[in-house]
Amino acid sequence: MKQDLNFFEAVSQRRSVRVFDQTDNFDGTIVQKCLEAAILSPNSSNLQLYQFVRVPEYSPLKDRLAQLCMGQKAATTARELVLVLTRRDRWKAHAKANFDFISASASGEGDKKVKLALRYYGKLVPMLYQKFPGWSVAKKLIAITQGLRKPMVREVSETAVRISVHKSASLASMTFMLGMKAAGYDTCPMEGFDSKRVKKLLNLPAGSEIAMIIACGKGMPEGIYGERFRVPTSELIVVK
Numbered sequence: 755m756k757q758d759l760n761f762f763e764a765v766s767q768r769r770s771v772r773v774f775d776q777t778d779n780f781d782g783t784i785v786q787k788c789l790e791a792a793i794l795s796p797n798s799s800n801l802q803l804y805q806f807v808r809v810p811e812y813s814p815l816k817d818r819l820a821q822l823c824m825g826q827k828a829a830t831t832a833r834e835l836v837l838v839l840t841r842r843d844r845w846k847a848h849a850k851a852n853f854d855f856i857s858a859s860a861s862g863e864g865d866k867k868v869k870l871a872l873r874y875y876g877k878l879v880p881m882l883y884q885k886f887p888g889w890s891v892a893k894k895l896i897a898i899t900q901g902l903r904k905p906m907v908r909e910v911s912e913t914a915v916r917i918s919v920h921k922s923a924s925l926a927s928m929t930f931m932l933g934m935k936a937a938g939y940d941t942c943p944m945e946g947f948d949s950k951r952v953k954k955l956l957n958l959p960a961g962s963e964i965a966m967i968i969a970c971g972k973g974m975p976e977g978i979y980g981e982r983f984r985v986p987t988s989e990l991i992v993v994k
């Protein structure tokens with residue numbers, strides 16, 4: 755049996771691969787396993803506001819979806835496409851799920867953890883995630899005013915919340931792709947797709963956004979388009 759790669763091997767060997775092997779006996783259970791690992795990724799407030807949608811090659815939607823990925827070879831040759839959706843719309847249900855979990859695991863009525871959870875998931879999270887006209891500007895003003903007296907989180911606008919949700923979805927995506935590499939498969943994350951048409955084709959929830967679509971399969975050597983390039987490390991890692 756083939757040994758999984760260790761973490762640093764998976765990181766260094768992972769490449770975005772644009773042509774996948776059509777003859778390989780692709781094992782979809784590995785995709786499921788890597789998605790389940792991805793769910794363990796850190797995410798903002800543990801709200802888990804994302805969802806993976808699997809479109810295997812046998813799905814009647816796969817070919818049409820690949821065409822909506824601008825016909826990219828990574829998509830047309832993929833053995834499975836995984837959509838990473840943001841689900842900002844699920845905040846209320848997931849805040850409640852967190853709150854209920856913490857309450858159930860608490861030792862007693864006056865447990866400090868429960869009080870904090872109640873405040874966090876019952877007050878702060880709704881403050882940030884609820885939506886009504888003018889609230890985004892109001893939140894920014896509150897942050898600016900409070901920030902005059904003490905350190906304050908400034909990223910509270912509707913745009914900031916949207917970015918935060920995409921951050922968590924992207925972290926989960928990365929865990930998935932590293933898992934796939936460790937297990938012997940390759941991936942290509944894509945943002946080159948027609949989001950409007952994809953949402954319609956797959957009947958995706960109106961409140962969702964597509965963070966990326968990940969092509970999966972066993973990579974062909976010609977699927978790596980060039981030598982790996984990165985700008986100098988000194989530019990990307992600074993110490994203060």
Ligand SMILES: Cc1cc2nc3c(=O)[nH]c(=O)nc-3n(C[C@H](O)[C@H](O)[C@H](O)COP(=O)(O)O)c2cc1C
Binds near residue numbers: 768769770771828966
């Ligand atoms: C958010 C995101 C979107 C991307 N979109 C595409 C895409 O649409 N098509 C594509 O061929 N590669 C896409 N890529 C892959 C990048 O081009 C690739 O990661 C980069 O060139 C570095 O190469 P490497 O992944 O092989 O290290 C995307 C990567 C990310 C993270």
